[in-house]
Amino acid sequence: MNVVVLGAGVIGTTSAWYLREAGHDVTVLERQPGPALETSFANGCQISVSHAQPWANPAGLLKIMRSLTREDAPLLFRLRADPLQWQWCLQFLRECRPARVNANLRQILAIAEYGRRSLQALRAETGIEYDSLARGILHFYTDQREFDKACAVAAQMRELGCPRRTIDADELIRIEPALAAMRKKLVGGDFTPSDESGDVYKFTSGLAAEGEAAGIRFCYNTSATRLLVEAGTVIGAEAIDGEGRHRVIRADAFVVALGSFSAPLLAPLGVKLLIYPGKGYSATYDIADASAAPSVSLTDDSYKLVLSRLGSRLRVAGTCELNGYSRALNTVRCEAITRRVRELFPDACDYARPNYWTGLRPLTPSNVPYIGRTRYPNLYLNTGHGTLGWTMSCGSARLLADIVAGRRPEVACRTAAG
The missing domain is CATH 3.50.50.60 (FAD/NAD(P)-binding domain)
Known part of the structure; x- marks a missing residue:
């Protein structure tokens, strides 16, 4: 038809x-x-089954409430006279109930895993080139309490079939040597070897x-x-x-x-439809020193940023702004991304000429x-x-x-x- x-x-x-x-x-x-x-066009470029945990969960709700007043916080919420935004927020609170969190996690994980397998089959069928890297995704943590919570989530995801393996700081650096400069700050991480990255555009x-x-x-x-x-x-x-x-x-x-x-x-x-736009930011940098830049796709849990190597470029994306349908760049949030990446990998990229971008992620409460x-x-x-x-x-x-x-x-x- x-x-x-x-x-x-x-x-x-x-x-x-x-x-x-x-x-x-x-x-x-x-x-x-x-x-x-x-x-x-310019999102985080991760094929990340390991990110299946829904945002609506009790721990995530507390983290959101603590960050609402900071202009450079991972989540920025602007209250608007918008009935859809209010309805979305009310349903988000309902989805934070433990029974809903578990049900949502199972469904998200199942679709995400099916998506990764389907992508792999399509790539083999068509031979499309898109700077793909099948080296897994590495989460790293610099806060012990956040790491402890992540260990529990990783264990739950392993029970559901996602191989998200908890590792110590030394193992983090073995997998991604570019993290060695911040060894004293690392408390641990987790690694999902089956995850991938690549340029979605x-x-x-x-x-x-x-x-x-x-x-x-x-x-x-x-x-x-x-x-x-x-x-x-x-x-x-x-x-x-x-x-x-x-x-x-x-x-x-x-x-x-x-x-x-x-x-x-x-x-x-x-x-x-309870879909509300969540404005996400990304910055793309030319790599100046390939040996100093990460070669494994990373997730910086403290700052809610993902980092993906795209050939001679480094894509860094994250944060979320609930503020209607505007795609205008917030300079404070852009500069916060570059400041963090420069702190992590000071010699890796040309930070003087970042390419900033925003896109409206279509968020459901669950x-x-x-x-x-x-x-x-x-x-x-x-x-x-x-x-x-x-x-x-x-x-x-x-x-x-x-x-x-x-x-x-x-x-x-x-x-x-x-």
């Missing part, structure tokens, strides 16, 4: 790929001039090119403005192209993969994405992946393709709202 996918980030592009593989005629609408130019662009060759139509500079409904079925997507012309694109089925912008598009249809059918029989969702969009992308796209085909997906998915 004819399927229209809204959005050409990593989620929309992988969705289009697997739908095409299933035999559908696929068209992708994207408001930018190319794929992966918004949230997928390069991957998505490469997959879009492969998809076009396979017959997927990508309509760039085309903004979907609303979905048209008749007799309880979506009949078309109204869009504006780059020349300001209005079009209606008709199809048999529609997939919304617009990240943070999924909720406002669907609200007029009565499909209520961190579990929406994957599946809505109240409309031909309207589907693949959105709300938060900080794990790159990790989950191929897996959630495969699950979506199974649902569209009427097959039972390999991993249980959250029932779509509305």
Whole structure:
């Protein structure tokens, strides 16, 4: 059948790929001039099953409350006269209950692990190059209390099948020698050897090119403005192209993969999504001394930063700002990233010329994405992946393709709202 996918980030592009593989005629609408130019453009680049712990948990809530007044804190919250923000926060508090935390962790971990396996299979199938490194992800800690809490989380994740192994400071340095200069500050860490890293923009662009060759139509500079409904079925997507012309694109089925912008598009249809934008920051540095820069993807737990080696560049990403849909750079938060990376690896990079960027992560209160059918029989969702969009992308796209085909997906998915 004819399927229209809204959005050409990593989620929309992988969705289009697997739908095409299933035999559908696929068209992708994207408001930018190319794929992966918004949230997928310059994120942390980790394929991180080890990051499956939901943000909504009792320990995380306390940490958030302590950091709300600091401009450079890992989480910055700006209270707004926005009903969606208030509803999202209330549900976040509900998701902090232990029973919900455990259920969410299981589902996130299952989708993330399926996503990593699916990515590995797709990479072998297509040969796409994207600065991939399969050297694992190393978490390091400089606070004993935080490390003790992390040990308990790592043990729980091991019980669920994620090989997140707790290690001491000496083992940290053996795995990543670039950490040796801060040996006295390290209290321990954990290592997940099966995790990976790679440039999500390069991957998505490469997959879009492969998809076009396979017959997927990508309509760039085309903004979907609303979905048209008749007799309880979506009949078309109204869009504006780059020349300001209005079009209606008709199809048999529609997939919304617009990240943070999924909720406002669907609200007029009565499909209520609890997705709120969490503005994340990244800085990309040219590596000046390869021997002084990390070669294993790292997570700095104290500052909530992830660091990934991308060829001759170092990508550092993290922090979260709940402040509406603005992508404006906050200088204080940008400088805090560079200050921390320079402290960790003073000789590794050219810190005088950082390339700062922001993107709007589509956050659900539980961190579990929406994957599946809505109240409309031909309207589907693949959105709300938060900080794990790159990790989950191929897996959630495969699950979506199974649902569209009427097959039972390999991993249980959250029932779509509305």
